[in-house]
Amino acid sequence: MVARTRREPLSRELVLSAAVALVDTDGLQALTMRRLAAELGVEAMSLYHHLPGKNGLLDGLVETVIGEIDVAMGHLPDAAADQDWRVAVRQRCLVAREVMLRHPWAPPLFGSRTTIPAGVYLHYEKILATLIAAGFSYHLAHRALHALGSMALGFVQEPFNPAAAADGADVEPSEAELTQMANVLPHLIAMVAAESHTDGAPTLGWCDSQAEFEFTLDLLLDGLARHLG
Amino acid sequence: MVARTRREPLSRELVLSAAVALVDTDGLQALTMRRLAAELGVEAMSLYHHLPGKNGLLDGLVETVIGEIDVAMGHLPDAAADQDWRVAVRQRCLVAREVMLRHPWAPPLFGSRTTIPAGVYLHYEKILATLIAAGFSYHLAHRALHALGSMALGFVQEPFNPAAAADGADVEPSEAELTQMANVLPHLIAMVAAESHTDGAPTLGWCDSQAEFEFTLDLLLDGLARHLG
DNA sequence: ACCTGAACACCGTTCAAGT
C-alpha cells in the first residue's frame, strides 16, 4: 500500500513479509507477481532475483507462517522442561491455532502445496520430543502425531499428496538432506526408523494411513461415548 | 481426452463430470475453461450456458464430490435404524475418507471456497440425526460435529472463513432459504436454535469455536493419556 | 548485482453475432 522508500534493496524476507501482509488484507487471489511488485515499488521481474517464481513465493509464505508458531512459542512464559506433556502439547496446539486465525488463508494453502517446508517437520519434531520424554513409545507417539495433525496445524496432511511427479521435482529428500535432517530432527528420524521395519505393509510412504485414520477416529468416538454416558 | 460424439447437448452434469475426471488425472491447476471445453469438444464460451463461470464450476466440483459420499453410503449393506451410533458414524467417516482418497485435490479446495454447498450441511445433518437418536444432547452433539469435522470431510472447517464480503455475495442464507432448509435439515436447525440462546457469547457466527477447539483437543489428549497409562 | 521494458503464451470473461 505505502510506497517503499527505496533506500535498502529488496530481499527475500522483505518480499515475503510484504506478501503475507498483502494476502492478510486482500486474500490469496490478490497475490500477483505484478501486484506484489507494485506494493514494493518495483517491477514484477525484480522479484525473480529474490524468489524462484510464483511457486517459490507460495512456498515462502507457508514457511513464514509456520515460522510464526515458534516465534510465538518463544514469547511464552517459559517452556520448562519439567512440564506435563499434556500442558506442553496443548500449549503448542493453541499457539498454532492463534497463528492460523491470524492467517486463515494458510491452512488451505498448506493443503494444496506439494512440497512440505522444513518448518513443518520442526514443528512436529518438537511435539514428538515432548511425547517421547513423557514415556510414549515411538508407535504411540506416531499415532499421536497423526491424531493431533489437524489440531497442530489447522489442516489435515492426509490424504498425503505424493503428486508433483509430473513436475520432475523429487518429493523424497535426498541422501545428503537426510543425514543433515538427522541432526535437527533426531526424534522424527528415530521414529521413522523404529516404525519402518515393523509388521504391516505401509500403504502410503511409510505410514499405514488407514490405520492411523481409524485410530484417531476411535479415539474421538471413545471420548464422545464417555461424555455421553 | 476422447472427443465427444456431439450427439446430446451439453449439460451441467456432463460438464461437471468431465471436470472431475480432468482434475483427477491432471490436477486442479489443469482445470481451465478453455481446456475443459476442449475436452468436451466445444468452445470455452459454451460452458457459460451451463455454469456461472469458473467459480460456479469450482462450487459444482465441491458439490459433486460431497454427493459421492451419499452415493457410496447407498451402496452399503443397509443403514438399519437400530444400529449402534458408533458403527453408523464410523462407517460414514470411513466412506467419506474413501471418497476423498479418490479426489485428493478436494479437501484443499473445500478449504479455499467461501461458500458452503448444501451437500455439506446434509452430510452433517445425517451424522447429527444419528447422534440425537442415540441420546446425545444438542450441546454434546454440537461438540461431536466439531470434533469429527476433519474426520468426516478430510478438512478443517475452522477457522471458518467469513470472507467474500468484498464480493458482495451474502454468506448468510436468506430467510426463504432458511425455512426451506428446516425441512431437509431438521436436526441441524434445531441444534442451532438450542445452542444459540445459551450462556456464553459466541465468537464466530453462533459457535464459540475456541471452546470447540479445546474440547476436541482435550478429547484427543485424554484418549492418548489413557493409551499411555 | 540488481532492476527493467517489451514480448510470449496463456488466463477468465464480455459481447455481438451466428444457427
Place this chain on the structure above:
DNA sequence: ACCTGAACACCGTTCAAGT
C-alpha cells in the same frame, strides 16, 4: 436455446538490455 469468434484486461515468465 445453444454455440461461436474476436476482443479485453489480465496472468506468470523469458530474455536481452540497461545501470
